[in-house]
Amino acid sequence: MAFTLGWYLRHTEPNPTAPPVGDGPTGEQADSYRTDIQTLGMIKDLVRNLSSDNDELQMHCASAIFKCAEDKQTRDLVRKYKGLQPLVSLLHKADNKQLLAAATGAIWKCSISQENVTKFQEYKALEILVSLLTDQPEEVLVNVVGALGEFAQIPANKAAIREFGGIKPLVKLLTSPNQALLVNVTKAVGACATNKDNMVIIDQLDGIRLVWSLLKNPSADVQSSAAWALCACTENAEDAGETARSLIGGFQLIVKLLSSTNNEVLASICAAICKIAKDEENLAILTDFGVVPSLAKLTNTTDDRLRHHLADAIAQCCMWGSNRASFGEAGAVAPLVRYLKSKEGSVQRSTAMALYQLSRNPNNCITMHEKEVVQPLIHMMGSDDEELQEAAAGCVRSIRLLYMANRNAELFTFRN
Known part of the structure; x- marks a missing residue:
């Protein structure tokens, strides 16, 4: 045998x-x-x-x-x-x-x-696996x-990996030249980073910088895995915004990766931008490096996974300066309206939130109305998803207010 x-x-x-x-x-x-x-x-x-x-x-x-x-x-x-x-x-x-x-x-x-x-937990597999992180x-x-990346999908195991001394050797492996290992270790580090105590150790070991550096790796798999890990690190580190700003060339690199031809890289980078841009100063820097036109160029995609994270990134990037107007000028609004036809709830929710933010610019409201956005939004206002309800209602309200303002202006002109 x-x-x-x-x-x-x-x-x-x-x-x-x-x-x-x-x-x-x-x-x-x-x-x-x-x-x-x-x-x-x-x-x-x-x-x-x-x-x-x-x-x-x-x-x-x-x-x-x-x-x-x-x-x-x-x-x-x-x-x-x-x-x-x-x-x-x-x-x-x-x-x-x-x-x-x-x-x-x-x-x-x-x-x-x-x-x-x-079952593996019952057989004490986790502790043995952690002990195998060195000299192998x-x-x-x-x-x-x-395996540790899969184990870490269970919240209690994130803490167990730390207690067994696994965080330090995992972070050390972020410097490996082996691409298959890097894909797995970034997934494991990202999963562990959702635990605040783990994130403290990752940060102390310079793990955030190491994850950022992997965005330069020539492998698309490593790039996307690193970007997903970056999402978790950015969301859970206390000074992630400042750390990101201290990395020379980091923001240029992440915007440059929006020109990738790999949809998984694009989706993960959009997700990372959404997290990074929650820091206002970071968003201002990303805007200076051209994040708005780079995101707008991607809006014609038909990939629902990319659509979800792209819409999230656009919604977040609307929070700075004249970005709402810039998205409209870059032609991002009309393609987003088409996303509402997706059968994926995550895409509908993210798109409604992006459209709500964009609707706070009058010209974008005109484009949305021309693309017949109102009817699908009214239908979504009846959804069981509260975030989707509120975003759809907010967008319809913006369009309605613009319509009423124009109508009142026309009446005033006619009467005078």
């Missing part, structure tokens, strides 16, 4: 740019093998052999789970067949780095399901940090 699994694992992830070599499977065949493992009852056998006395067999079984556990059904089956505790037990074989990499990888992917994280090969670190 160890030989069969070993052959399968060596061939499940071929280079997609290279032709098949020898008797190795194509990409479609590799997907088929994964499906076979999931559907032919092999998960039960893989779990059973995690407790084998053969280290190589244990390693191959853990690796197979690692490769298949992106799928929820597999994660559920591993839990059903009581495979989570054996995976934690394998962490004690830290001298066998291949086995450790396979076990930590399987734990990482199984942790995507929060039900599994709860990168292959192990990528998996360990990935």
Whole structure:
């Protein structure tokens, strides 16, 4: 069995740019093998052999789970067949780095399901994972940090990671050159940063600056992961605004990234701008660096995830100077009206809030009225979402007040 699994694992992830070599499977065949493992009852056998006395067999079984556990059904089956505790037990074989990499990888992917994280907590996995943050090969670190990022989605685990001494080594890993590790460590740091006590330590260790610096990384995945982490750091650090201003070139960089061709980068940067711009001085600086036209250029997107965070950023950036008028002049208003047709509640809410802010400029109200914004806004005023209700009502009120002012002016002119 160890030989069969070993052959399968060596061939499940071929280079997609290279032709098949020898008797190795194509990409479609590799997907088929994964499906076979999931559907032919092999998960039960893989779990059973995690407790084998053969280290190589244990390693191959853990690796197979690692490769298949992106799928929820597999994660559920591993839990059903009581495979989570054996995976934690394998962490004690830290001298066998291949086995450790396979076990930590399987734990990482199984942790995507929060039900599994709860079980892992019962088996004291978190403390062991934190102890593996130092003096390990990168292959192990990528998996360990990935698992901690999933564990940290549960609030109580954020504090536990700190109590077990995990914050300092996580922040230290922000300087790694390994892009896969950086993606995972920024996610973990970002998740931990939502805990105020954790954020104090992250700040003391210069973690905010390190996260900012990763926006310069050439990898789009690292850029977006760093930007999401920056959102959490900015929201929870006491002097995040001042820290951001102390970073030479930081604001220019974040505005420059609005020209990225990657929608995930754009969405994460828009989310970060929304957080950073809550500080008035930061918003003024972002405005000077051209954040308004850069955001306006993105409004024709049809990507709902980007639309959500873009609308949030526009709403926040309206809070400075003549930015409301500038957005209108840059052609941002008409495309935003189209966002109201989205079926995503988050997009509707963010768009209504952006339109409300923009409606405080008379010219923007005229554009909205021409694009027939009133009817969908009136419909949204009946929503169960209070924020959406208030934003929609505020926007309609602005348009109505402008209409009444114009009508009264016309009547006054006619009478005189």
